[in-house]
Amino acid sequence: MLLARRNLFRDRTRFLLTVAGVAVSIGLILLLAGYRSGVYRQASAYLDNTPGEVVVAERGIRDFLGTSSALPAGAEEAVRQTPGVERVIPVISQFVIFERHGRKDGFFLVGYDPARGGGPWKLAAGREPAADHELVIDRTAADQHGIAIGDAISVLDRTMTVVGLSDDTTFWAGSIAFARISTLESLLRAPGLRSFLLVTPAAGVTPMALRDRLAHPATEVLLKSEVVANDRKLLARVYDAPIGLMVAIAFLVGVLVVGLVIYTATIERRREYGAIKAIGARNRALYRVVTIQAFIAAAIGAIAGVGLAYGGGAAMMAWRPQFRVDIEPAAIGVVLAASLLMALVAALIPARLVAHLEPAEVFRG
Secondary structure (H helix, E strand, C coil), X not given: XXXXXXXXHCCHHHHHHHHHHHHHHXXXXXXXXXXXXXHHHHHCHHHHCCCCCEEEEECCCCCCCCCCCCCCCCHHHHHHCCCCEEEEEEEEEEEEEEEECXXXXXXXXXXXXXXXXXXXXXXXXXXXXXXXXXXEEEHHHHHHXXXXXXXXXXXXXXXXXXXXXXXXXXXXXXXXEEEEHHHHHHHCCCCCXXXXXXXXXXXXXXXXXXXXXXXXXCEEEEEHHHHHHHHHHHHHHHHHHHHHHHHHHHHHHHHHHHHHHHHXXXXXXXXXXXXXXXXXXXXXXXXXXXHHHHHHHHHHHHHHHHHHHHHHHHHHHHHCCCCCXXXXXXXXXXXXXXXXXXXXXXXXXXXXXXXCCCHHHHHCC
C-alpha cells in the first residue's frame, strides 16, 4: 500500500491529470444517466400529477404522448355508468404550433374541464382559463419567447390570451399548455371529442379490477402505470441507443486514462519492481501494488466526477430549463461501481507487465 501511494503521488501533476480524466469520464456518465432519468420524468409529468389510476383511450392507442386519440361517441358516459367508478376526467390532447414575433414553436395542448380536473397542477403566476380564448402556458416557454400574462399568441387559426404560467410542464420537445376542453373542441372542429379518460376507482375497487370492468372492443383500457411505461419505451427508442454509446465511450476514455498513467508509472519503476522480485516478492504482492494505484486514482476521480455531474446538471438546467437532469442515488452507486471496474480493467496490462518481468533484466546494462 505504501509503495502504491508513493509511486502514484510521486508525480503530482500526472496524478492530478489522471484524476481530472476520470472525473470527466464519470461525470459525463452520471450526467447522461441523469438526463435520461429527467427525460423519462418529464414524459410522465402530466399523468403523474393528474388523478386517475386507469386510462381509457382509442382502440390501439397505448401511450399518451406519441399519438392522437379519439374516443368513440358515448365512451365517456359509458365509463361514468360503470360500477366501481368514482371519478372521470376527460381530456383532449393535441400537439400544436404557436407563433409569436414571427417565431414558431410547438407545445402539447391539453384541453380539460376545470370543474373535473386535468389542468395545471402548479401555477407559477396568473390563473386557470375561464373562457375559450384563454390559455395557460409553461413558464420556461414564456421566458424563452418573451411572453407575459395578458399577451396574445396565435394557435392554429385562433388568437389566444395567456392568463397563467405553469411550472414543471416543460420537456425535451416543447412544453405543456392548457385550455378549456371546449376550446379544443372548437379549434379542432370536433364537438364532443375526447382523447383520454382518466378514471379513479371507487373505494374498495382495485385499479386492475376496474380496468377489467371497463374493457370494451372499441376502446383501449390500461393502467396509468402501463401508459407511463409505454411512453418511456417510446422515448427509449430515441434516446437509449445514443446515450448508451456515449456512456460506453466515456467509460472507455476513463479506462484508457487510468491505464496509461498506471502503465507509465509501472515502466518508470521497473527497476524497483525487479529488485522486489529479486528478494522474493511474489507476483500477487506486485499485482496488489498496481491494482491499488488504479483504485486510488479511480476512486478519487469518481468522487470528483460526482461533484462535476451535479455542477454540470445545475448549469445545464439553468441554461436550458427544458433539459431536466435528475441524478438519482442508485445511479451514483452504479457509477461508483463502474469506477472500480474501470480501475480493474485499467490495471490489467500493467499487472501483466509486472508478472512477466524478469529480475535479472533490470540489472543489465
